[in-house]
Amino acid sequence: MPSIPDDEATGIAIAALSHFATDTEVLSRFLSLTGLNPSDIRQAATSPAFTAAVLDFVLSDDALAIAVAEAQEIEPERIGVVRQRLARRDQADDTWPPQTNADWA
Numbered sequence: 001m002p003s004i005p006d007d008e009a010t011g012i013a014i015a016a017l018s019h020f021a022t023d024t025e026v027l028s029r030f031l032s033l034t035g036l037n038p039s040d041i042r043q044a045a046t047s048p049a050f051t052a053a054v055l056d057f058v059l060s061d062d063a064l065a066i067a068v069a070e071a072q073e074i075e076p077e078r079i080g081v082v083r084q085r086l087a088r089r090d091q092a093d094d095t096w097p098p099q100t101n102a103d104w105a
Contacts, residue, residue: 009082013054016068017041026064030057048086055083 020027031037034053036044044050058065058079069076 009051009055009086012058012068012072012074012079012082013045013051015072016054016058016064017045019064019068019071030054033057052083052086055079055086059083 020030027038034044034057058068062076065076065079069079072078
């Protein structure tokens with residue numbers, strides 16, 4: 001499976017935030033769920049975890065996912081694909097797969 005560039009995930013998250021800015025109800029719901037204040041968004045946006053949180057929020061609402069996808073001119077399913085690959089990337093580390101260990105036997 002090809003990797004997802006960070007800038008694609010970030011671009012989708014930025015498009016979502018731009019959409020939130022035009023819909024105060026959606027923005028209020030996002031801020032309420034994340035515990036952020038509007039003044040915190042700029043600083044939070046530098047975090048990969050924030051990108052994931054934005055994508056999770058978008059994916060929690062089909063209408064919102066469709067609107068964000070249309071704004072990005074992508075298929076709505078692409079948002080889910082990007083989010084899944086981000087999750088896999090974030091979970092990957094140098095210890096996988098585990099090495100056999102004599103102590104396990």
